Amino acid sequence: MNEPVIQLRDLRRQFTVRSPAGRLRRTRNVVHAVDGLSLDLADGSALGYIGANGAGKSTTIKMITGILVPSSGSVRTCGLHPVRQRKRLARQIGVVFGQRTQLWWDLPLRESYRTLAAIHRLPSNAWPKRRDELIDRLDLGSFVDTPVRQLSLGQRIRGEIAAALLHSPSLLILDEPTIGLDVLSKERLRVFLTEQRELHGTSLLLTTHDMDDVQRLTERIVVVDRGRMVYDGGLPGLVDRVGAERVIMLDLVDPAPPLEGIAGTRVVAVEAGGLRQRLSFVPGTTTAAAVLKAAAERTEVRDLSIEEPDIEDVVRRLYLST
């Protein structure tokens, strides 16, 4: 078996923060941003790395990518030492930080890609094909010659993802890639990323606050809280463990009175005069299929969707349960 693309062993990083205490005194506080993390990410797999604000996600990514030196423990990424072998590592990973740009602000995407190809020393007979494939799949054609600063957020993020994938890295790291994107752009991006994984076997490490991202893009979730791992497994297991409620949204053919009394559910909203109803349920006590069956015995159901609990809520519940 291949070596894991990411291997963390008892990884720790502390920060010393000085804050004023009275008029003259300053206190020293040590923040344990990452506090003993061990983890293997198998080659070709996808991991959703989630946690509340300040849980330590960005600090972990910075150590994985060699931007930050660990206080103790070890990290290997693509078989390399991220700090000592940072240049070699840069050729094997692609990184996108949703809120920061790695493109040249005044240059069009096309020029940025040319520069990146030179930086990565990509063979001139191969990289334009890859660029064109990315322009096509990410639908960049209409703005690839516009300076980056004039792009919308959604366009820029797509441009960033193409930049991160131009050199066909074996590991793609995305930090909040869909933050601020509209529903359609998010969906397109998810479809694209799924396709890239299938085509190229790229491993994926994703941090997000969006449960749909996690569900669609990854098969494994690690939850961190105050720098420590509090969960490692699949999404259904996580939802079961915290007992977080799912909401099933039913669109009915005709308006109906609130669908009260369906075993294991609670009516949380009735909209459009009874045409749309939301029922919450705890996975394990009943299933979406059972809820749908019970609802359909009372009235004709036109459509349904299931809303997953949000990450902050899941993390809070997980924390309370440990």
Ligand SMILES: Nc1ncnc2c1ncn2[C@@H]1O[C@H](COP(=O)(O)OP(=O)(O)OP(=O)(O)O)[C@@H](O)[C@H]1O
């Ligand atoms: N350079 C720094 N100096 C001091 N403290 C820091 C520094 N970087 C991070 N921290 C602290 O370390 C902890 C973890 O921060 P980190 O940015 O890794 O969290 P995060 O999970 O990425 O949060 P978010 O979801 O808000 O981005 C926080 O308490 C943060 O304030």
